[in-house]
Amino acid sequence: xxxxxxxxxxxxxxxxxxxxxxxxxxxxxxxxxxxxxxxxxxxxxxxxxxxxxxxxxxxxxxxxxxxxxxxxxxxxxxxxxxxxxxxxxxxxxxxxxxxxxxxxxxxxxxxxxx
Amino acid sequence: xxxxxxxxxxxxxxxxxxxxxxxxxxxxxxxxxxxxxxxxxxxxxxxxxxxxxxxxxxxxxxxxxxxxxxxxxxxxxxxxxxxxxxxxxxxxxxxxxxxxxxxxxxxxxxxxxxxx
Numbered sequence: 550x551x552x553x554x555x556x557x558x559x560x561x562x563x564x565x566x567x568x569x570x571x572x573x574x575x576x577x578x579x580x581x582x583x584x585x586x587x588x589x590x591x592x593x594x595x596x597x598x599x600x601x602x603x604x605x606x607x608x609x610x611x612x613x614x615x616x617x618x619x620x621x622x623x624x625x626x627x628x629x630x631x632x633x634x635x636x637x638x639x640x641x642x643x644x645x646x647x648x649x650x651x652x653x654x655x656x657x658x659x660x661x662x663x
Numbered sequence: 664x665x666x667x668x669x670x671x672x673x674x675x676x677x678x679x680x681x682x683x684x685x686x687x688x689x690x691x692x693x694x695x696x697x698x699x700x701x702x703x704x705x706x707x708x709x710x711x712x713x714x715x716x717x718x719x720x721x722x723x724x725x726x727x728x729x730x731x732x733x734x735x736x737x738x739x740x741x742x743x744x745x746x747x748x749x750x751x752x753x754x755x756x757x758x759x760x761x762x763x764x765x766x767x768x769x770x771x772x773x774x775x776x777x778x779x
Contacts, residue, residue: 553706582767591750592707592769608768639706641767650754651697652767654706
């Protein structure tokens with residue numbers, strides 16, 4: 550089975566801290582995605598990557614950056630965490646086969662910034 | 664990107680069919696209709712997808728209208744474990760660096776409650 554693993558299930562950080570959220574997938578998928586999920590707003594795409602060292606902005610990239618040094622790992626970075634970045638963060642991966650493919654999601658990281 | 668419209672919530676009796684509608688009137692020719700669901704405290708789970716024809720798998724059936732402006736997800740025999748948020752989304756086929764990939768844009772979804 551495809552497995553997408555996020556490094557932490559729950560995380561509490563202080564305002565201004567640099568935060569790293571890690572995601573690893575074990576099925577050699579080319580595409581990887583980072584979403585955040587907030588009540589009433591659904592899932593919103595932050596960044597995605599279709600290859601090592603390649604990245605594209607999603608709908609809400611402000612305040613975030615990403616890193617993809619290895620195919621299986623996609624990191625989301627909050628350069629200076631703020632309270633409005635308190636959210637559930639979801640990582641996903643999929644094959645690079647165009648629109649006819651499914652994405653697999655991790656369990657999510659619930660980040661609280663205090 | 665084309666957007667989808669779903670009812671905010673629906674109820675269904677256990678054992679009955681759950682029919683979840685989705686409108687996507689501005690869908691473009693290269694967009695597939697995908698359905699995912701999210702059970703509380705878990706990541707979204709893929710259910711089914713289609714382009715033009717109706718599709719069926721072990722989880723559900725997907726009915727897409729001929730004009731592709733709407734679709735219906737059918738859970739033939741709903742169980743309590745099917746209580747979840749169901750998302751109808753369009754996989755937008757993008758090109759970058761000479762390759763193609765799919766971008767998933769999630770809306771609000773439908774909260775389906777299956778009751779005994």
